[in-house]
Amino acid sequence: MKILVAVKRVIDYNVQIRVKEDGSGIVTENVKMSTNPPDDNAIEEAVKIKEAGKATEVIAITVGEEKSQETVRKALAVGADRGIHVKADGIIEPLAVSKILQKIVEKEKPDLVFMGKQAIDDDCNQTGQMLSALLDWPQATFASKIDVKDGKLEVTREIDEGLETIEVNTPAIVTCDLRLNEPRYASLPNIMKAKKKPIEQINASDLGVDISSKIQQIKVEEPPKRQAGIKVSSVAELVQKLKNEAKVI
Amino acid sequence: MAVLLIVEHNNKELKAFTLNAATAASQIDGEVHALVIGNNCTDAAKAASELPVVKKVIQVEAAHYENFIAENFAPVILKLAENYSHIVCSANTFGKNLMPRIAAKLDTSQISDIIKVVSKDTFIRPIYAGNAFATVKSNDAKKCVTIRPTSFDPCDNSGGSAPIENADAGDEFTTTKFIKREEIKSDRPELGTARIVVSGGRGMQNGDNFKLITAVADKLNAAIGASRAAVDAGYISNDHQVGQTGKVVVPDLYIAVGISGAIQHLAGMKESKVIVAINKDGEAPIFSVADYGLEADLFEALPQFLEELNKLNTIQK
Numbered sequence: 253m254k255i256l257v258a259v260k261r262v263i264d265y266n267v268q269i270r271v272k273e274d275g276s277g278i279v280t281e282n283v284k285m286s287t288n289p290p291d292d293n294a295i296e297e298a299v300k301i302k303e304a305g306k307a308t309e310v311i312a313i314t315v316g317e318e319k320s321q322e323t324v325r326k327a328l329a330v331g332a333d334r335g336i337h338v339k340a341d342g343i344i345e346p347l348a349v350s351k352i353l354q355k356i357v358e359k360e361k362p363d364l365v366f367m368g369k370q371a372i373d374d375d376c377n378q379t380g381q382m383l384s385a386l387l388d389w390p391q392a393t394f395a396s397k398i399d400v401k402d403g404k405l406e407v408t409r410e411i412d413e414g415l416e417t418i419e420v421n422t423p424a425i426v427t428c429d430l431r432l433n434e435p436r437y438a439s440l441p442n443i444m445k446a447k448k449k450p451i452e453q454i455n456a457s458d459l460g461v462d463i464s465s466k467i468q469q470i471k472v473e474e475p476p477k478r479q480a481g482i483k484v485s486s487v488a489e490l491v492q493k494l495k496n497e498a499k500v501i
Numbered sequence: 502m503a504v505l506l507i508v509e510h511n512n513k514e515l516k517a518f519t520l521n522a523a524t525a526a527s528q529i530d531g532e533v534h535a536l537v538i539g540n541n542c543t544d545a546a547k548a549a550s551e552l553p554v555v556k557k558v559i560q561v562e563a564a565h566y567e568n569f570i571a572e573n574f575a576p577v578i579l580k581l582a583e584n585y586s587h588i589v590c591s592a593n594t595f596g597k598n599l600m601p602r603i604a605a606k607l608d609t610s611q612i613s614d615i616i617k618v619v620s621k622d623t624f625i626r627p628i629y630a631g632n633a634f635a636t637v638k639s640n641d642a643k644k645c646v647t648i649r650p651t652s653f654d655p656c657d658n659s660g661g662s663a664p665i666e667n668a669d670a671g672d673e674f675t676t677t678k679f680i681k682r683e684e685i686k687s688d689r690p691e692l693g694t695a696r697i698v699v700s701g702g703r704g705m706q707n708g709d710n711f712k713l714i715t716a717v718a719d720k721l722n723a724a725i726g727a728s729r730a731a732v733d734a735g736y737i738s739n740d741h742q743v744g745q746t747g748k749v750v751v752p753d754l755y756i757a758v759g760i761s762g763a764i765q766h767l768a769g770m771k772e773s774k775v776i777v778a779i780n781k782d783g784e785a786p787i788f789s790v791a792d793y794g795l796e797a798d799l800f801e802a803l804p805q806f807l808e809e810l811n812k813l814n815t816i817q818k
Contacts, residue, residue, distance in 0.1 A: 268764065269629045278633060290746075346601070347610045370746060372765075374628050376613045381571070381601035390572060390677040393598045396739070406680065411594040412693070412748065413684040414740045418570070421676035430746060431733060466610035470623065470636040478771065481792035483783075487805040490777065490795050491813070498775045498792065500697070500754040501721060501816055 253307045253422070255298040256362035258353060259291040259327055261320045262373040275471040278373075287323045290368025292435040294428040297398060298366050299331030299436075306400045307364075309333050313356060315349050317341050321451060328446035329438035335449065336360075340456035340463060346374075348463035350382035355459045357387060362423065364405070369394050369427040380427035390420035396431040502586035503532035506555070507578065509595045510537060510545035512567070517694050518591040520552070520655035525648040526589045527554040527656065528618040534559060535663070536581065538574050540567040546665050553661035563670035568682070571599040572674035578603050581668065582643060586621070592647035593693070593748075604645035611645040612637060616652035630745040630768035650693065651751040651772070685740055692724040692741060696817075697754045700726030700743055700770070701736070704759020704780065704799055708736040713803040714758060720810045722818050726750065726770070728760045744769035759799045762787025779803070 263269055263278070264286040270279040287295075298310045312327030313336040314320045324335035338352050357365060370377040384391035392398075396415070397408035409416045410429050438446070456463055484490045494501045506526045509516040526533045534557045535549040546560040559581065565573050582588060588603060590596035592614040604611035616634070617625040623638045624646065692698065699718045701711055711725070718725050726748075727741040743750055745768040755773035760766060762778070762785055770776070771790050778791035781798050788794040795802060810816065 263629070265765065269632050271633050278629060345610045347605060347608070350605060372630065372745065375630065375745065376611070377597045378601035378604070378611055378613060381598065382605035382611075384572075385575065385602040385605035390674070391598070391602065392677075393571075394594060409594075410739045411682075412740060413682065414738065415683045417680040417682075419678040419680055424676075430729070431739065466640050467612065468638040468640060470638055472628070472633050472635045475627070475631060475634050478776075478790050479792075480789070481776070481794060483788070483794045483796060487795065487797070487802055488809055490793055491806065491809040493793055494754070494775070494777070495813060498754070500775050501810070501813070 253364065254309045254311070254360065254362040255301065255307050255364045255366060256311050256313060256357065256360060257294050257298045257327065257332065258365065258367035258379070259295065259312055259314050259323045260288040260371050261285050261314065261316055261323045262288045262371055265289055265372055271472055271474045275473055277469070277472050285319070285322070287326055288368050288371045290370065290428050290430050293430055293432045294366040294368055295327045295330060295332060296433045296435040297428060300433065301400055302331070311336060311360060311362065313338065313353070315340055315344055315352050315456065324451055325446055326438065328449040329443045330436055333449065335451035336454065337451055338454050338456050338459070343465060343469070344463055345465060345467060346376050346378035347382055347466070348461070349379050350386055351461040352456055352459055352463065353383050354386045355461060364422060365425045367427055369429055380425050384425040390424045392418060392420050392424060393427045394429050395426050396429045398426060398432070503534050503584065504530045504587040504589055505578070505581060505585040506533055506535045507588065507590035507596070507599065508535050508537045508545065508549050509591060510539060510542060512539045512542040513544045515545060515548045517655070517691060518593055518650035520658055521650035521653045522589060522591045522648050523552050523554050523656045524653040525615070525618060529587050529589065529621055532556050534585070536578065537561070538566050538577055540564050548658070550663040550665050551659050551661045552656055554656045555661055555663045558663050558665040559668050560665055561668050561670055565673040566670070568679035569595065570674065570677055570679060571602050572677045573671070574599055575602040575606065576671035577668070579606050580671065582607060585643070587644045587646060589646050589648060591650050593650065596647045600645055600647050607643050607645065609641040609643050609645050610639065611647070612639055613647050614649045615646055616649050630764050631771065632764065649749060651749050685738055689718065690722065690724045692726055692748055692750060695724035695752055697721045697723035698726045698750050698752045699723045699756045699758065700728065700760060701731055701758050702728035702760030703730040703734065705731060705736055711737055713800070716807050717803060717810070720807060721816065728766045757787050757791070758803065760787055761785045762790065
């Protein structure tokens with residue numbers, strides 16, 4: 253069984269982002285970048301399945317500018333076997349990413365495609381579902397537990413009401429929640445070894461799909477700032493303030 | 502052209518956020534049609550027809566719609582899509598799971614989680630965990646939009662009498678099977694719509710200590726929230742998580758206890774009307790968004806808080 257895992261390079265989750273003064277976007281120059289956190293869970297799960305003898309190959313793929321390769325290299329350092337980097341510049345919308353992934357899936361014929369449930373930059377939460385629609389595959393989104401069975405997966409999904417369990421036949425798409433597992437760190441020897449693993453580079457323009465933007469970003473601005481509050485000195489004062497000043501209890 | 506609102510329901514009643522999505526839909530266009538897909542969902546269809554903003558209800562019935570599997574829903578919606586300029590539903594786990602499956606088939610770039618309708622094609626949505634707001638214009642002929650429920654008021658739920666039409670069911674998608682749903686039943690207000698939310702974080706130290714939160718929440722008739730750290734540590738179940746990848750809440754009062762205030766948590770609660778932070782670390786980022794901060798050990802502060810509440814003659818419900 254072959255598992256394709258899609259990873260995205262985003263601004264590190266610990267960075268307090270800054271909006272560009274001209275309202276054209278977010279400052280990304282000289283900002284720490286990392287793999288989108290739930291994509292790390294997706295890689296980890298694929299590698300664990302391979303380690304359990306239930307998969308034969310884990311392929312990491314990313315779509316983006318030259319530097320996006322770093323995320324594939326990191327995936328190789330934690331256990332993916334080989335990488336694919338589809339080069340594309342600028343904002344690539346989830347629909348375009350899913351069309352690119354569809355082309356790669358048709359070529360590589362994986363049994364499973366994993367990815368994070370949401371990227372923490374655009375917060376869209378779309379790509380996995382879109383890819384499964386384009387392929388007419390089952391989708392198991394927001395997965396917090398995956399059991400691999402013969403030709404099937406049993407997946408526990410995190411939903412607003414609690415947990416839901418579904419069974420999907422392979423081939424299938426799974427989008428991963430942060431609670432799926434604890435991603436490992438890459439050891440230095442594995443980082444060195446990863447440098448020798450192959451990463452195939454493909455130009456998005458060679459795939460014959462339309463990846464032009466269909467959404468025009470008119471402006472990006474900072475949200476309204478909250479007024480700084482006060483510190484109270486005691487619980488009694490807090491309750492009085494809530495009762496008599498804020499009038500919320 | 503009209504707007505198609507995908508109704509979230511449990512075959513009997515509408516889910517609360519459908520009312521917020523209906524408001525957003527009516528701001529896009531006055532002609533809102535509500536699509537109720539389910540199994541024995543006549544009661545839900547009737548409830549949808551009573552929303553004054555809804556001009557028509559389309560009811561689609563089949564046994565395989567019982568569990569709201571997106572793979573089964575999508576073909577029904579796609580078949581109806583040609584009559585609509587917009588397809589709208591809530592950006593909760595129901596809508597997040599379903600809408601992209603429709604958008605991709607329509608070759609439309611979906612606009613997720615909008616907080617404001619600027620015009621029929623232009624919307625405002627938060628990005629980067631709400632640390633920036635993007636104004637975006639869709640150039641697609643058909644628009645697929647999910648709405649952040651807490652950013653729109655719920656519409657009235659009575660007084661309407663829209664006609665209910667039936668439409669044909671689609672085929673069953675046989676390679677996805679529902680097995681079970683574990684819903685945590687509670688008499689408390691729902692987290693997403695509660696007037697008051699009391700949330701605990703890593704500072705609670707263990708699940709048992711959440712009883713201190715429960716006691717205060719009982720007194721205030723509040724919902725219970727949690728940071729991701731508390732859920733990850735197993736103190737409380739996932740349906741309580743507030744934040745970028747959990748639920749977004751906008752209560753009148755949000756009380757954050759033992760929560761440091763990572764940006765991912767703030768993303769889920771910083772629009773609350775009044776925020777209280779109780780934390781023993783005076784430098785915790787949560788204090789930067791709190792209207793009232795109390796630097797204290799929560800294990801002393803929470804019992805005192807309950808005691809002070811007990812002294813009050815009245816507490817708003």
